[in-house]
Amino acid sequence: MKALANIGRIQISNEVMLLLLSLYESKGKSFYYDDLFNRDVQAFEKKTIEINLISIAKHLDLSMTEARIKLFAKKKMVPRTKDEHLLANIKISLLQLQSNPDEFEFLVNEIYNLAKLISKDYEPIVFNTYDKAEDGLLKTKKASKREDLEQLLALFQKSLRSNKHELTQLISNFYVDFMNMNIFTKHNDIIGMIVLYALLLKHFNVFKYVSFYKYFLNIKQTWDQGLITANYYWSSGFAQTDMLNRLLVDLLIKAYEEVDIMSHEYEFEKNLNKSDNIENSILKLQEIFTKEDLRKRHPNVSDATIDRTLKRLKDENKIRPLGKGRGSKWQRIIKGNKKALIEQLSLFGE
Structure with missing residues (x-):
């Protein structure tokens, strides 16, 4: 000592x-x-x-x-x-x-x-x-x-x-x-x-x-x-x-x-719907993404919430799975929302 x-x-x-x-x-x-x-x-x-x-x-x-x-x-x-x-x-x-x-x-x-x-x-x-x-x-x-x-x-x-x-x-x-x-x-x-x-x-x-x-x-x-x-x-x-x-x-x-x-x-996120926030992240990610990409962006969101959001978006024909199992990936079908984000951030837009 x-x-x-x-x-x-x-x-x-x-x-x-x-x-x-x-x-x-x-x-x-x-x-x-x-x-x-x-x-x-x-x-x-x-x-x-x-x-x-x-x-x-x-x-x-x-x-x-x-x-x-x-x-x-x-x-x-x-x-x-x-x-x-x-x-x-x-x-x-x-x-x-x-x-x-x-x-x-x-x-x-x-x-x-x-x-x-x-x-x-x-x-x-x-x-x-x-x-x-x-x-x-x-x-x-x-x-x-x-x-x-x-x-x-x-x-x-x-x-x-x-x-x-x-x-x-x-x-x-x-x-x-x-x-x-x-x-x-x-x-x-x-x-x-x-x-x-x-x-x-x-x-x-x-x-x-x-x-x-x-x-x-x-x-x-x-x-x-x-x-x-x-x-x-x-x-x-x-x-x-x-x-x-x-x-x-x-x-x-x-x-x-x-x-x-x-x-x-x-x-900022706690006042938003978690599922909607995950969907917004998917729109910002690359066209091909994984569940792990979402975990990194939302470490405080449970896997169950992520799974429910992925299922909802799949049912809404906004994404589709690529493969099965732990290493499976997802493909975004709809386009990203960069334009929407710009419009949303416009202070004086009509």
């Missing part, structure tokens, strides 16, 4: 301070976002889980086809391989975190339960042990890293309650300590990645509406370099966590920017 114990020596640059001011201004809109998205919060959470799981599978480079990964992300599937068991276990952990982020207890038992869940039907995970010198004796005894984890968690909670340190600094320094302490026998990287997500979800509810791991995947290489830099002086108590913290702050700001754009679109 050398990084967290020495967090007091870290000085925040003026550039990062400005970024933090922007971040916390966005964080202050959380109540507005919760109130605005309340009606469709389950649809947002479902979509977020799907994107998170697909991104994690890419991050871990699992031996699964892209189609199989998407099926696991969307549906409850029966795992057939070790990697599929791992992905299924991760999905359960994300679902539990997403449903009750505020109830995540930062305790040893909670994190150990997470480790056991990740390892279920996959690979056993237990606490590492090491030789610890007994006081005043030239003897050693086997000690469990469970005690080290307990001390790290206690230090984090104490630092959090003190209100003396900035939150993202605390989280990034905790993460560096966890990754260096090698707490469990296997998969500390996966457990650390999920604990990091749990901390962010608990304190920054932006990740109820957008995917954390989508952004994390985009910065994976830079993040790994930042972790190597932080690890270099970790043992001496001078872990260089600036790079990781900057990446974390940038990630959070981009997530809030995405939610802000979503909120403007959602506020």
Whole structure:
């Protein structure tokens, strides 16, 4: 816990301070976002889980086809391989975190339960042990890293309650300590990645509406370099966590920017009939389009609503299906409405 114990020596640059001011201004809109998205919060959470799981599978480079990964992300599937068991276990952990982020207890038992869940039907995970010198004796005894984890968690909670340190600094320094302490026998990287997500979800509810791991995947290489830099002086108590913290702050700001754009679109759309809005999107899309194209444009609309709209437009002879199954496409029969849109936007047209 050398990084967290020495967090007091870290000085925040003026550039990062400005970024933090922007971040916390966005964080202050959380109540507005919760109130605005309340009606469709389950649809947002479902979509977020799907994107998170697909991104994690890419991050871990699992031996699964892209189609199989998407099926696991969307549906409850029966795992057939070790990697599929791992992905299924991760999905359960994300679902539990997403449903009750505020109830995540930062305790040893909670994190150990997470480790056991990740390892279920996959690979056993237990606490590492090491030789610890007994006081005043030239003897050693086997000690469990469970005690080290307990001390790290206690230090984090104490630092959090003190209100003396900035939150993202605390989280990034905790993460560096966890990754260096090698707490469990296997998969500390996966457990650390999920604990990091749990901390962010608990304190920054932006990740109820957008995917954390989508952004994390985009910065994976830079993040790994930042972790190597932080690890270099970790043992001496001078872990260089600036790079990781900057990446974390940038990630959070981009997530809030995405939610802000979503909120403007959602506020406009919520007063429109969802089916009519989907039809309007179809008129703007290419002549050949897929159901996935509509999902991307309307992430808060359920699949059932999209299916009903497609059926209605098919019955009205405005579109027709091309093929069958998950990969099927649709063709728009009627022309797009560019002219209509221009007329609609004309302020003084007759």
